[in-house]
Amino acid sequence: MSLVVMKFGGSSVGTPERMKRVAERIIEKQKAGDRVVVVVSAMGDTTDDLIDQSKQLNPNPPAREMDMLLTTGEQISIALLSMTIHGLGHKAISFTGWQAGIVTEAVHGKARIQDIDPKRIFEALDQGNIVIVAGFQGMTEAGDITTLGRGGSDTTAVALAAAIEADVCEIYTDVDGIYSTDPRVVPNARKLDEISYDEMLELAHLGAAVLHPRAVEYAKHYNVKLVVRSSFTHNEGTSVKEEANMEQGVAVRGIAFDKNVARISILGVADVPGVLASVFGALAQNGIDVDIIVQSGVQDGKADFSFTVSLDDRAKALEVIESIRSQVPYREVTSEDNLVKISIVGAGMVSNPGVAAQMFATISSLGVSIKMVSTSEIRLSCIIQAEPLHEVVRALHTAYGLDTADQAFVGGPKERR
Amino acid sequence: MSLVVMKFGGSSVGTPERMKRVAERIIEKQKAGDRVVVVVSAMGDTTDDLIDQSKQLNPNPPAREMDMLLTTGEQISIALLSMTIHGLGHKAISFTGWQAGIVTEAVHGKARIQDIDPKRIFEALDQGNIVIVAGFQGMTEAGDITTLGRGGSDTTAVALAAAIEADVCEIYTDVDGIYSTDPRVVPNARKLDEISYDEMLELAHLGAAVLHPRAVEYAKHYNVKLVVRSSFTHNEGTSVKEEANMEQGVAVRGIAFDKNVARISILGVADVPGVLASVFGALAQNGIDVDIIVQSGVQDGKADFSFTVSLDDRAKALEVIESIRSQVPYREVTSEDNLVKISIVGAGMVSNPGVAAQMFATISSLGVSIKMVSTSEIRLSCIIQAEPLHEVVRALHTAYGLDTADQAFVGGPKERR
Structure with missing residues (x-):
């Protein structure tokens, strides 16, 4: 029992x-x-x-x-x-x-x-x-x-x-489980039998709406075995647990993407200690979450840096940066939308040094330029132009062997709670 | 404060x-x-x-x-x-x-x-x-x-x-207070400045929907001063308290009536001990509230008795009586609707022996026959035919000096809670 x-x-x-x-x-x-x-x-x-x-x-x-x-x-x-x-x-x-x-x-x-x-x-x-x-x-x-x-x-x-x-x-x-990527975009997307807590956490944070990240954190912390499955069918669903099996030779579990992203660049900032702290401190105080941050090399004592925020926060972020111009002098601010953050996730990436190179090569081969990059131990994210997103996702899905192997990400309407 | x-x-x-x-x-x-x-x-x-x-x-x-x-x-x-x-x-x-x-x-x-x-x-x-x-x-x-x-x-x-x-x-x-009777029926109905707990209890039980009887009982028990007043105006409202002033010479505070009443008569019942207990016990077990009960004289060892129930309970009450026929043999059951219970209420009635006679006389003068009567110390209720109800109420309102004096009952839509 x-x-x-x-x-x-x-x-x-x-x-x-x-x-x-x-x-x-x-x-x-x-x-x-x-x-x-x-x-x-x-x-x-x-x-x-x-x-x-x-x-x-x-x-x-x-x-x-x-x-x-x-x-x-x-x-x-x-x-x-x-x-x-x-x-x-x-x-x-x-x-x-x-x-x-x-x-x-x-x-x-x-x-x-x-x-x-x-x-x-x-x-x-x-x-x-x-x-x-x-x-x-x-x-x-x-x-x-x-x-x-x-x-x-x-x-x-x-x-x-x-x-x-x-x-x-x-x-x-209202979906069958966790998929290797959004099945509405990639017809070959496959339901995963298993996924690890860490992989699920990365996917959840990236916008896979089926499970809330906090719930996954709890499950990991207390080692609760989770199963995500459909209310409407008796299909098996996806198990989320500490160690999930990986198919032989497959480093990537799934592919996620998020269109709710805007890039902001601050150009010609004096390269003095505390500048980054001032900028991101002011953004945090205004409740703006910053995701990827990239600082380029310093020239003539001035630096350029870029970061991403959600589309909704873009206007407010620009206001905040304007408001701190007296404390943090800079030459110019630019911003850009019509972008997407595309991410590959897999616990097997750690031991596969070629995974990143393969992502960059696949994206480039479609003539799409990579604007920003961010990594964790089990995730690699690129900010790219929004089009042709679907082609990029499909190409990556094939490149990482997900069309045939075991996989992650989730489609279907988001449940609120 | x-x-x-x-x-x-x-x-x-x-x-x-x-x-x-x-x-x-x-x-x-x-x-x-x-x-x-x-x-x-x-x-x-x-x-x-x-x-x-x-x-x-x-x-x-x-x-x-x-x-x-x-x-x-x-x-x-x-x-x-x-x-x-x-x-x-x-x-x-x-x-x-x-x-x-x-x-x-x-x-x-x-x-x-x-x-x-x-x-x-x-x-x-x-x-x-x-x-x-x-x-x-x-x-x-x-x-x-x-x-x-x-x-x-x-x-x-x-x-x-x-x-x-x-x-x-x-x-x-949503009404101004407690009225001497339903103002939709009697244009001369007047808002009462004061009413006693006991009078209010009688009126509340009689269907005056503004205050629930249980709340009035609580108020009386704990001597809480109540005021009933309108949400929509700043008018004074009606105070409900232990002792309420009565106008000089006025014994009746207000007139209430209730159309939700049916009479059931059981005829030719053997007059043996326990018969009434059997009948009313069975009704109570089935959740049927009985209001007025009248037993007529015994003839040849057989009695007739009548009682009232709410209209909704009439059919169920008849079923219950049919079901106990083997325990309580009787000759015949009759029932009647299209009735009304009309009641006069006032703490001053106790000391005014002529009040009842005046009610019977007023009702009779309109050619309306009285079918049942019930009394408490401060209330007198008659079951009469439903028509011409409004004339009867108006005539009683005038007869008891309520058109000009201080008064009770309540119109307006009923609030549920």
């Missing part, structure tokens, strides 16, 4: 029909002899509707009250899912975050889980219940309701799985 | 405009120097919408999960109202029932409040907040969410007022 956590996103329970299908799926799991804890997100557009309502009354609402408001979305889901299971003749009980013993830090809108006391969950399981827990929410020690931020329901599921020492945490979504 | 509880019903916060008006009204009260605790119901149709959603998934959902579902309605209200007050530049904090320290018995759907620990409320007030509490809900000692049933938000307001020893509990609604 296994102890299983099943997590369903908002689109999986967005209509009464889908809710019933999810209920049947859960009952099936219990009938197979498992003890089942379910984590569920708010249904469909509930969260967006609540946000819209709040904006009509206060465009800048306090975060504590926003958490009070948004957590009702998951509370509605757990109650309805529990009722549905009862209607099908099985025992179920729903718990809000605080009832499930989920204690978070006292931060609203993006709290981190500090502790979980699973006493009530075990009692309810011992009474033969399917236990249904609201995702995305917790309670501070002082008794205030908090939310975990984007991807919060994934995090709830993984943290619960760790707390109750579940055998597996299954993340049900 | 007073400590005030203000309760707003669902229709008072049903639109963003109304929510803003309510927020302004609350701020006004705080600016006048009062410490303010607000109790609010679910907005407009929220509760009905949630019930509809649940019925699609399970027509007979477990009460615990129904409470989990329905309490989100008030949680949404408190969050949005708090945000609205923040948007107007004032400090506010929202509390669910459990955060406000409201502990109830472990019954779902209609729990009674057992205890309130107002620690967090006082802390929040001391920090200068307007405190906003979700009506209709509480928590069991085991940590389950409960609801208080119909009229629950009124009960929350009164119970909180008692727990924090508020100077007054103001019930804001």
